[in-house]
Amino acid sequence: MLNLSKRLFVAQGFALPLALFYSRNANAAEGFDFQSVRANYLERIRKIKNTGLLPIIDIESSYNPLEIDLSAFTRSMDRAGIAMMCLSVDQPGKLVEQGAIWSDHALESFVKFPEYFIPTGNGGNHPAWTKFPLDFLMALEKFIPGHNYPLMGEFEVRHYPSPRQISRGAFFRDVEVAIDGPLMERVFMLAEKTGIPFQIHYEIEDKLLEPLARMLGKFPKAKVIWCHLAQIRYQQRSTQYGPAMLEKWLDQFPNLYIDTAFGDALSRYQPSGERHARFWSDAQAWTNLIVAKPYRFLAALDIGGDRMDKIEEWTKNLRYFLNRLPMPTREIVAYKAAWKLLFNEELGSL
Numbered sequence: 001m002l003n004l005s006k007r008l009f010v011a012q013g014f015a016l017p018l019a020l021f022y023s024r025n026a027n028a029a030e031g032f033d034f035q036s037v038r039a040n041y042l043e044r045i046r047k048i049k050n051t052g053l054l055p056i057i058d059i060e061s062s063y064n065p066l067e068i069d070l071s072a073f074t075r076s077m078d079r080a081g082i083a084m085m086c087l088s089v090d091q092p093g094k095l096v097e098q099g100a101i102w103s104d105h106a107l108e109s110f111v112k113f114p115e116y117f118i119p120t121g122n123g124g125n126h127p128a129w130t131k132f133p134l135d136f137l138m139a140l141e142k143f144i145p146g147h148n149y150p151l152m153g154e155f156e157v158r159h160y161p162s163p164r165q166i167s168r169g170a171f172f173r174d175v176e177v178a179i180d181g182p183l184m185e186r187v188f189m190l191a192e193k194t195g196i197p198f199q200i201h202y203e204i205e206d207k208l209l210e211p212l213a214r215m216l217g218k219f220p221k222a223k224v225i226w227c228h229l230a231q232i233r234y235q236q237r238s239t240q241y242g243p244a245m246l247e248k249w250l251d252q253f254p255n256l257y258i259d260t261a262f263g264d265a266l267s268r269y270q271p272s273g274e275r276h277a278r279f280w281s282d283a284q285a286w287t288n289l290i291v292a293k294p295y296r297f298l299a300a301l302d303i304g305g306d307r308m309d310k311i312e313e314w315t316k317n318l319r320y321f322l323n324r325l326p327m328p329t330r331e332i333v334a335y336k337a338a339w340k341l342l343f344n345e346e347l348g349s350l
């Protein structure tokens with residue numbers, strides 16, 4: 001039976017239907033329920049493993065809910081051996097401008113393909129986060145705990161335009177929000193209170209390190225996933241970060257996790273002309289750190305609304321990195337670390 005419920009959210013003084021959230025059963029309308037899907041998730045992981053592929057849980061991907069073809073998307077996941085994706089809505093600008101700051105479409109995708117998706121809160125990105133941050137935070141504080149999302153999306157805190165954004169002239173993607181300012185403070189507080197992790201896009205630069213360290217120390221129960229291990233756009237702005245520094249941080253801040261979405265060895269950041277995926281220039285030292293602390297590193301594809309057809313291609317790059325890791329680290333980073341972080345269970349052998 002189709003259960004239909006409308007949710008209203010007030011943005012900029014207008015009450016508008018926020019998201020037409022529907023599901024095939026009444027329980028799903030109430031949000032994510034891990035216990036109801038746990039066996040299906042495990043079964044899917046086992047199935048992929050039995051084909052000889054390393055199963056992967058992708059901790060960080062987003063999509064455009066108006067343009068996604070979920071059937072095609074899940075078929076790509078099957079071909080690529082992606083067990084589950086933590087999939088987060090990038091709310092399209094035209095909906096945001098109409099007052100729909102938030103969408104629960106990720107729950108809708110989960111209801112349609114439960115064993116494929118781990119519903120993730122909307123990404124903190126343009127324009128909802130950059131133009132209407134207070135409305136966005138209000139929605140976040142209501143819907144993340146209200147619908148039992150196990151994970152919040154990626155917040156653009158310090159974000160240079162990506163190479164693709166630059167090539168299409170999307171310079172508004174240059175985002176700067178203080179990690180220790182009042183907006184991010186509310187995100188840390190929500191994570192601390194609920195135990196639900198959030199993700200940050202936070203360029204690696206000397207002057208940005210101290211404020212982040214301070215917030216990690218101030219909110220020790222807020223689990224933070226710092227996306228894009230060792231992705232440095234301008235080397236001259238980053239003289240401190242490296243395997244030794246990160247090792248110290250991981251010891252000092254047990255609430256810090258790192259995702260491993262970064263480019264291949266040749267990928268360049270055009271504005272600086274530099275090869276920004278620095279993992280590759282110090283691969284052995286990074287690998288040693290990951291081996292020493294495997295549960296702190298998470299496999300990530302970083303699919304987005306402008307690259308929803310790239311799952312197979314990008315999985316190839318991710319596997320190239322994962323296959324460098326020795327066992328059992330490889331398996332932990334590929335899916336066991338995500339499982340433990342999100343569901344608080346350590347997976348044995350499946």
Ligand SMILES: [Zn+2]
Pocket residue numbers: 154200201227228
């Ligand atoms: Zn990012």
